[in-house]
Amino acid sequence: MxxxxxxxxxxxxxxxxxxxxxxxxxxxxxxxxxxxxxxxxTSAKDKNKDKDKVAIVIDSSTYKVKEDELQKILPSAQIQVAEKSQLEKLRKQVEKEDLNGLFYVTEKNGVPEITYMYNGFPSQEMSAIISNYFKQQYTQIVLLKNKISSDVAQQLQTDISVKEEAIxxxxxxxxxxxxxxxxxxxxxxxxxxxxxxxxxxxxxxxxxxxxxxxxxxxxxxxxxxxxxxxxxxxxxxxxxxxxxxxxxxxxxxxxxxxxxxxxxxxxxxxxxxxxxxxxxxxxxxxxxxxxxxxxxxxxxxxxxxxxxxxxxxxxxxxxxxxxxxxxxxxxxxxxxxxxxxxxxxxxxxxxxxxxxxxxxxxxxxxxxxxxxxxxxxxxxxxxxxxxxxxxxxxxxxxxxxxxxxxxx
Structure with missing residues (x-):
């Protein structure tokens, strides 16, 4: 031993x-x-980092953007609504990474079409929120055209919440x-x-x-x-x-x-x-x-x-x-x-x-x-x-x- x-x-x-x-x-x-x-x-830095800068250009007489309303829906971004004449300028800002994203909204047969321009990696969350924002406007327009009551229209636009319960x-x-x-x-x-x-x-x-x-x-x-x-x-x-x-x-x-x-x-x-x-x-x-x-x-x-x-x-x-x-x-x-x-x-x-x-x-x-x-x-x-x-x-x-x- x-x-x-x-x-x-x-x-x-x-x-x-x-x-x-x-x-x-x-x-x-x-x-x-x-x-x-x-x-x-790095996590502390991420919490204090500047908000993403996002621009929205509307090329439609039907669809509008209320900046304050959208800002509440998307608080993580700094939103700027611009005219169609500024599209090329804003596009170059995205290319230079001065802007994190640019949404160009047009209209075809009454349906909104959204082009999301980015440099690097897209924000799926931001894209979904912007898309849903204009989808709600489109739904409202269709309901009004078909003369559906405002109460029914409001019920149809009610958000369905998902409760997560992990087994x-x-x-x-x-x-x-x-x-x-x-x-x-x-x-x-x-x-x-x-x-x-x-x-x-x-x-x-x-x-x-x-x-x-x-x-x-x-x-x-x-x-x-x-x-x-x-x-x-x-x-x-x-x-x-x-x-x-x-x-x-x-x-x-x-x-x-x-x-x-x-x-x-x-x-x-x-x-x-x-x-x-x-x-x-x-x-x-x-x-x-x-x-x-x-x-x-x-x-x-x-x-x-x-x-x-x-x-x-x-x-x-x-x-x-x-x-x-x-x-x-x-x-x-x-x-x-x-x-x-x-x-x-x-x-x-x-x-x-x-x-x-x-x-x-x-x-x-x-x-x-x-x-x-x-x-x-x-x-x-x-x-x-x-x-x-x-x-x-x-x-x-x-x-x-x-x-x-x-x-x-």
């Missing part, structure tokens, strides 16, 4: 307390802090699930490769031979994996500090927190979600860490590591894309099936948990399958590691892996 502790301490200092790792930790903190700072200042609000869980998926994916890719690279480097430099005379191979492997897992958890704590500092400053309000427009509903972060976050993060990380350790043990040159670890990278990428699918459609067939595949379970099942789609039975089954897979993978990886670290052949084939697994 003492030897294991010494090896663990050595690898932990190497993975977290090294100058390179501390700089990385600082950069991660600044990135997260900077994201929320950017989000805070299950996907947007509330989107932000939390996405953050977990992205963090787990990035940490597995980064630190998993670190495990494989360190093992391959020690093996290629023959340092492994010296270390194995003092420490058992399995002690080395697990000490390295646990050291890197501990480093990953500490890095997550640092990332969390990058979030909590803006909260303490007052840049983020718990009730309306967003990240790049995605809502983050902290009401979803109860004891169950937090505990499952930790469980799925650790088990998911261990699962892929052992595969990366096996990949590093079977290569003799670090140049060969990428090709050997490529299947592992494919698995984590597949898990990532399926989990992204689960954010918007957690009950799709591929997501439900993926949650029961141990290599995809940590990301996919957790996103379904946050969305409220995974019950206690599904969580129990998927987590049990994941733990059984880790146990089996532990058996296979330990054999590959023990027999692979002292193998210096140029390329290891599948039949060689089978020999490593059978050999104790």
């Amino acid at each position: 003492r030897k294991f502790y010494h090896v663990f301490s050595f690898y932990f200092r190497e993975s977290f307390l090294s100058k390179k790792s501390l700089i990385t930790s600082g950069i991660l903190f600044l990135i997260v802090f900077g994201i929320f700072a950017f989000n805070h200042f 299950k609000d996907r947007s509330a869980s989107f932000g939390i699930a996405y953050i977990f998926i992205f963090v787990l994916y990035m940490f597995i890719m980064a630190f998993g490769n670190t495990i494989a690279m360190n093992i391959a480097s020690e093996k290629s430099s023959r340092v492994m031979e010296v270390m194995l005379s003092k420490v058992k191979p399995l002690q080395m492997m697990y000490a390295k994996i646990l050291a890197v897992v501990s480093t990953a958890l500490l890095q997550i704590a640092i990332l969390a500090c990058g979030f909590f500092v803006p909260v303490l400053i007052g840049w983020i309000k718990w009730e309306d927190a967003t990240l790049f427009g995605m809502p983050i509903d902290f009401a979803k972060l109860d004891a169950k979600v937090i505990s499952l976050f930790i469980v799925f993060f650790i088990t998911g990380y261990l699962l892929y860490a052992m595969m990366y350790a096996a990949a590093g043990a079977v290569v003799s040159k670090t140049e060969d590591l990428q090709s050997v670890s490529f299947p592992v990278a494919i698995l984590i990428m597949a898990a990532f894309f399926i989990s992204i699918k689960s954010l918007t459609d957690p009950n799709s067939t591929i997501v439900v099936i993926g949650s029961y595949i141990p290599f995809f379970t940590p990301m996919v099942t957790f996103s379904r948990v946050v969305a409220g789609e995974a019950g206690a039975l599904e969580i129990s089954i998927t987590l049990s399958l994941l733990l059984v897979t880790i146990f089996l993978l532990n058996f296979i990886t330990s054999r590959i590691y023990v027999n692979g670290v002292m193998n210096y052949s140029d390329k290891v084939k599948f039949k060689d892996l089978a020999k490593f697994i059978r050999r104790y």
Whole structure:
């Protein structure tokens, strides 16, 4: 046990307390802090920005624009009603971006025709409001022509309100699930490769031979994996500090927190979600860490590591894309099936948990399958590691892996 502790301490200092790792930790903190700072200042700027400048040109004797009336309907814009003679001048202002939009209203067979001129991206909301404004005038004219009473006309123009009632609000869980998926994916890719690279480097430099005379191979492997897992958890704590500092400053309000427009509903972060976050993060990380350790043990040159670890990278990428699918459609067939595949379970099942789609039975089954897979993978990886670290052949084939697994 003492030897294991010494090896663990050595690898932990190497993975977290090294100058390179501390700089990385600082950069991660600044990135997260900077994201929320950017989000805070840009949202504040958006709230205080000038109103969109919009011009309306009427080329019709039937249809009119009451500027004050339209301004109340469209308070987010600064509306200007102009004469037809100013059309070309206003068009050039739109081209130079001095105007955000120009509406040219004509008439054909009594029906208003609207041309919306813009530079860049159109405002669908503004276009719909202007269109509806003239549609109401057209409806009123038709009703008067057909001598329909004013009471009936008023009833026909009554707005129909739509009351939204979400049976299950996907947007509330989107932000939390996405953050977990992205963090787990990035940490597995980064630190998993670190495990494989360190093992391959020690093996290629023959340092492994010296270390194995003092420490058992399995002690080395697990000490390295646990050291890197501990480093990953500490890095997550640092990332969390990058979030909590803006909260303490007052840049983020718990009730309306967003990240790049995605809502983050902290009401979803109860004891169950937090505990499952930790469980799925650790088990998911261990699962892929052992595969990366096996990949590093079977290569003799670090140049060969990428090709050997490529299947592992494919698995984590597949898990990532399926989990992204689960954010918007957690009950799709591929997501439900993926949650029961141990290599995809940590990301996919957790996103379904946050969305409220995974019950206690599904969580129990998927987590049990994941733990059984880790146990089996532990058996296979330990054999590959023990027999692979002292193998210096140029390329290891599948039949060689089978020999490593059978050999104790």
